[in-house]
Amino acid sequence: xxxxxxxxxxxxQVEIPVEGAVLRPVRxxxxxxxxxxxxAVVGESGCGKSLTALAIMGLLPRAARYTCERIxxxxxxxxxxxxxxxxxxxxxxxxxxxxxxxxALDPCxxxxxxxREILQQHRRISSQAARERSLELLRKVGIPSPEERLSxxxxxxxxxxxxxxxxxxxxxxxxxxIIADEPTTALDVTxxxxxxxxxxxxxxxxxxxxxxxxxxxxxxxxxADRIVVMYGGEVVEVGACDDILSRPxxxxxxxxxxxIPVPGQxxxxxxxxxxxxxxxxxxxxxxxxxxxxxxxxxxxxxxxxPVPLSAVGNGREVRCAIPAExxxxxxxxxxxxxx
Amino acid sequence: MTVAANxxxxxxxxxxxxxxxxxxxxxxxxxxxxxxxxxxAITIAAILAPVLTHHDPTAQDLARRxxxxxxxxxxxxxxxxxxxNLGRDYxxxxxxxxxxxxxxxxxxVLISGVIGTALGVAAGYWGGWVDLIINFVVTIRxxxxxVLVALVVVALIGSSLSLMIVVIGLLLWDRxxxxxxxxxxxxxxxxxxxxxxxxxxxxxxxLLKEILPNITGPLIVxxxxxxxxxxLLEAALSFLGLGVQPPEVxxxxxxxxxxxxxxxxxxxxxxxxxxxxxxxxxxxxIGDAIRDVTTPEGxx
Amino acid sequence: xxxxxxxxxxxxxxxxVGGPFAKKKTLKALRGIDLxxxxxxxxGLVGESGCGKSTLAKILxxxxxxxxxxVLVDGRPLNSYDRLExxxxxxxxxxxxxxxxxxxxxxxAIISAPLAVRGVGTRASRRKRVEELAAEVGLPxxxxxxxxxxxxxxxxxxVAIARALIxxxxxxxxxEPTSALDVSVxxxxxxxxxxxxxxxxxxxxxxxxxLAVVHHLADEVAxxxxxQIVERGPSEEIFERPxxxxxxxxxxxxxxxxxxxxxxxxxLQAEFPSPLNPPSGCAFHPRCPYAQxxxxxxxxxxxxxxxxxxxxxxxxxxxASLTSAAx
Numbered sequence: 001x002x003x004x005x006x007x008x009x010x011x012x013q014v015e016i017p018v019e020g021a022v023l024r025p026v027r028x029x030x031x032x033x034x035x036x037x038x039x040a041v042v043g044e045s046g047c048g049k050s051l052t053a054l055a056i057m058g059l060l061p062r063a064a065r066y067t068c069e070r071i072x073x074x075x076x077x078x079x080x081x082x083x084x085x086x087x088x089x090x091x092x093x094x095x096x097x098x099x100x101x102x103x104a105l106d107p108c109x110x111x112x113x114x115x116r117e118i119l120q121q122h123r124r125i126s127s128q129a130a131r132e133r134s135l136e137l138l139r140k141v142g143i144p145s146p147e148e149r150l151s152x153x154x155x156x157x158x159x160x161x162x163x164x165x166x167x168x169x170x171x172x173x174x175x176x177x178i179i180a181d182e183p184t185t186a187l188d189v190t191x192x193x194x195x196x197x198x199x200x201x202x203x204x205x206x207x208x209x210x211x212x213x214x215x216x217x218x219x220x221x222x223x224a225d226r227i228v229v230m231y232g233g234e235v236v237e238v239g240a241c242d243d244i245l246s247r248p249x250x251x252x253x254x255x256x257x258x259x260i261p262v263p264g265q266x267x268x269x270x271x272x273x274x275x276x277x278x279x280x281x282x283x284x285x286x287x288x289x290x291x292x293x294x295x296x297x298x299x300x301x302x303x304x305x306p307v308p309l310s311a312v313g314n315g316r317e318v319r320c321a322i323p324a325e326x327x328x329x330x331x332x333x334x335x336x337x338x339x
Numbered sequence: 340m341t342v343a344a345n346x347x348x349x350x351x352x353x354x355x356x357x358x359x360x361x362x363x364x365x366x367x368x369x370x371x372x373x374x375x376x377x378x379x380a381i382t383i384a385a386i387l388a389p390v391l392t393h394h395d396p397t398a399q400d401l402a403r404r405x406x407x408x409x410x411x412x413x414x415x416x417x418x419x420x421x422x423x424n425l426g427r428d429y430x431x432x433x434x435x436x437x438x439x440x441x442x443x444x445x446x447x448v449l450i451s452g453v454i455g456t457a458l459g460v461a462a463g464y465w466g467g468w469v470d471l472i473i474n475f476v477v478t479i480r481x482x483x484x485x486v487l488v489a490l491v492v493v494a495l496i497g498s499s500l501s502l503m504i505v506v507i508g509l510l511l512w513d514r515x516x517x518x519x520x521x522x523x524x525x526x527x528x529x530x531x532x533x534x535x536x537x538x539x540x541x542x543x544x545x546l547l548k549e550i551l552p553n554i555t556g557p558l559i560v561x562x563x564x565x566x567x568x569x570x571l572l573e574a575a576l577s578f579l580g581l582g583v584q585p586p587e588v589x590x591x592x593x594x595x596x597x598x599x600x601x602x603x604x605x606x607x608x609x610x611x612x613x614x615x616x617x618x619x620x621x622x623x624x625i626g627d628a629i630r631d632v633t634t635p636e637g638x639x
Numbered sequence: 640x641x642x643x644x645x646x647x648x649x650x651x652x653x654x655x656v657g658g659p660f661a662k663k664k665t666l667k668a669l670r671g672i673d674l675x676x677x678x679x680x681x682x683g684l685v686g687e688s689g690c691g692k693s694t695l696a697k698i699l700x701x702x703x704x705x706x707x708x709x710v711l712v713d714g715r716p717l718n719s720y721d722r723l724e725x726x727x728x729x730x731x732x733x734x735x736x737x738x739x740x741x742x743x744x745x746x747x748a749i750i751s752a753p754l755a756v757r758g759v760g761t762r763a764s765r766r767k768r769v770e771e772l773a774a775e776v777g778l779p780x781x782x783x784x785x786x787x788x789x790x791x792x793x794x795x796x797x798v799a800i801a802r803a804l805i806x807x808x809x810x811x812x813x814x815e816p817t818s819a820l821d822v823s824v825x826x827x828x829x830x831x832x833x834x835x836x837x838x839x840x841x842x843x844x845x846x847x848x849x850l851a852v853v854h855h856l857a858d859e860v861a862x863x864x865x866x867q868i869v870e871r872g873p874s875e876e877i878f879e880r881p882x883x884x885x886x887x888x889x890x891x892x893x894x895x896x897x898x899x900x901x902x903x904x905x906x907l908q909a910e911f912p913s914p915l916n917p918p919s920g921c922a923f924h925p926r927c928p929y930a931q932x933x934x935x936x937x938x939x940x941x942x943x944x945x946x947x948x949x950x951x952x953x954x955x956x957x958x959a960s961l962t963s964a965a966x
Contacts, residue, residue: 218894539726
C-alpha cells in the first residue's frame, strides 16, 4: 500500500509545565503516513500517543506547548501554521475520530445539523446539497434508515451507530488523513469488528491515510500496515505490522506480546507473561534508557546515556542498545520469578 | 541481569492526603493570602477590642459629639475615628461591632449548614420520594423573601442577637441543601459506595464516612458564600432598626444612625460601610480560592 | 446441593421505565436465569452491553432484588442473610479502579473496612491483617499508608482485591477487573487472581467481555444475551465447539495479535436490540446468520445440563438426531 506521503512529522515534542517541573509527555516523535496506508500508534496510557495526535491536529490543551522540526501535510508546512489555517484544515484535510462517541457528538443538536455545519464550514454549499451529501455518507457507513437519523439526536442512537456517524462526519469533506483515537475501545466486541471492517473498506476505496491510535494489539494486527510503538513519550519501535508481530525487537513490545492471552496458544492455567513495575513519570531530560527499570535485558551501559532510535534494515527501527543476539532467552522468566 | 533501579527502601509521602494537598494549593493562591489576611486582621481586632481601645462603645459623652477623625482638622488621638451623635467613640464601636458581624456569620452558617447538609444528603442519597419532598420544601423556602420574613418575625417577637441568629440560620439553608444534594448525587454513583454497602456498612456509616468527607469541597465554598450573606443580612436588618438594638453595636446600626449625616459628615457612614466591604471582600476571596482549589483538575 | 455454593433459578429482573407522564415501558434486564456454581469453581460470564451481566452481579451483591426467581447461597436464600452475613459471603472487585476506592481514606482504612464494620479485632490486629493481605496481593508495604491518589491503576486494583478478600468470602465476583487497566498491567492482575483462586480455593464469578481473559481463567463459561443465558459449558469446549451462533460470533470477533490476523466477517445483521423491546421468539434471531422461519416465533428452551444451549439450530453438534444443523 505504498503511495505518496501525506503526512510527515519530525521531532515532535510536547511539554507541559506543572508545579515546579516540566513534564515532557512527547519527546522527539517522528511519524509519517502515505496514501492508503494505515499506521498504528501503539502504547499504553502515559506513552504520549494521544497528545501526539492532538498536536498534529493543532488541538493541544492550552497549558501544553509543542515544538517540532517539521510537520508537513501533502507538502504544506504546518510547523508555524496560524490558528486560522488549522481551523481550515481540521475537518477538511485532516479529520479526527474520537474514542467515546457518547461525548464526541454534541447532545444538543441533531445529527443532520451537525453534519451540515461541518460541510458549510469548509465548502460553499447549500443546505439541500449538504443534506444530500450527508445522506450519501450515512448510507456509505451502513446506517439503516439514514433519512430518519438526520433528524435524530445523538442520544437516540446506540454506541455503534454513533461511531458510524462519527466516521461519516469525518469523511464529509473527503480528507486526506484520518486520525482515529481508540475508535472502538468503547464499543462492544461484535460491533468493533464491524466498525473496523468499515474503516478498512473506506480506506481501500478512497486511499485515505489512517493513523490508528490504540493500545489493543489485536486491533493492530487486523488493521495496520505499519506499527509505531511508543513508550514514555518516545518511539521505541517501528516496522511493518506482520514483521513486528512475528519478531518484536524492543523488549517492551516483546513484553506486551507475551502478556496477552491468546486462546489456543496460551495454555490455560499457565501464568501470563508480564512487565513488572509501572510507567514512570516523564519529567526532565533523558539521561538513560526510558525502559531500563522494567527491562529484563538491561545492563550497565543502558544507564550511561539516552538511547537513540536506530534503523536495523527492512524499514525497522528500534530504540535499544542490546541487539537480539546478546539477549538471554531466560531473562523474562528470571524477571518474573524475581518480582 | 537486571539493573536494580530504586535501591533505596521506598517510603510513602504522608503529606499527600487530599485535605493537605488542597490546603497547600490554597496557600499558593494569591486571593487566599489577601482574603485570609484581611479576615484574620478583622478577627484579631474584634477579639482584642478591649486592648486596642480603652473606650466603652456604649459610653455617651454629649459634650463630645461629632468629633472628627484624626485626619480631619480638629481631630485628636483621643478619638482616632471621631465620635458619633451621642459622643460614643467610633473606633470602639467599630471594633465591638466586628464581633457581632463575625458571631452572626459563624453561628448562622453552623445552623443553616447543618440543616441544609442534612436535607441535601438525604435528597441526594435516597432520591425518589425523599428527594421530591425535600425539593418541595426547598422550593417553598425559596419563595419566601428572606428580608421580609425576618422583618415579620422580629416585629412579632422582638429582636435580640440570639433570635437573629436563629432566624437567619433557619432561612439561609437552601443553598446548602441544593449544592449538597447534587454533590451527594455525584458521589453516590461512584463504585466505592456500592463497595461500602457490600462490605456491610450501615447507611449511617456510609453517609458519615463515605459521602460526607467527599463533599467537603463544595460545602466549604457554600459556607463561605453564606457567611457573607448572613453578615450582609444582619447589617440590612440592623439598618432597618430590626436587628441589633441599641445599646448593642453593629455596623449596620452604625450606618443607620449616621444616615442623616451622609452629606455633612460622610466619614460616619463611610467607615462602617468600608468595614463591611472589607469583610465581605475578604470572605469572597477566600471562597474563590477554595473553589479553585477544590475543582477537580483531572486524575492523579 | 452441598457442593453448589450458588444456585439461581428463574431469576428475573425488570425495571419500569418512563416518568410519570410517559407511557410505562418495562426494561427486562434479566429473563429467567438458571445458574449453578460449585465450590472452588471459576465461572466466566460473557456478554456485551445490555446482556444483563451487571444486573446479575448487583443481585448477587445484594444491591438489587430480583423481580422473580430464587437465589440460594450455601443452601439458604440470599435475602435471608442480613447485611453483615451477606458481606461475609460475597465480595466484589469492580471494573474502575479510580472510582472503587474512597479517595479520602488511606489504603489501610479501605482494606480493613470490612473488618472494622463488623467490629472484628482491634486496630492493631486489623492493621496486621492488612499488611498480610497487602503482601498476598503484591502491594508494596509502604503503600499501606498512602491515599488512592498516590497509587497506579494496577496498585489500586490490588487494593480492591485485598479489600474483597480480607473477610474471607465464599464467592468473589469480579466485574471486568482488568478492562480499565493498561495491557501490561492486566496480566499482572490476572496472574494474581489465578494464584489467589488456587491458594484460597475461591469460588469466582468472572464477568468480562474479553473472551481471551475468560478463556484463560475460567473453568466454565456462560454466555449471556439480552438477559438470558444462551450457552454454558466448560471453557475448552465452548471455545473449540460453540453451539450457539452468538457464541460463535463472539469467538470470531476476538482479534488475535498475531501476524496474518484478518478482520473477521461476523455476518451479523442489523443493530443491537434494546432490552426495552426484546425480539419475539429467539432474542438473537434478527442478527443471526443462520436464522430460520420458526426462530422468530418460538423462543428456544435451554437444552442440556452441564453443557447447555438455547437454540433451535445449534452449530457443531455431533448428534445425528438434530436435523438441519446449519453450518
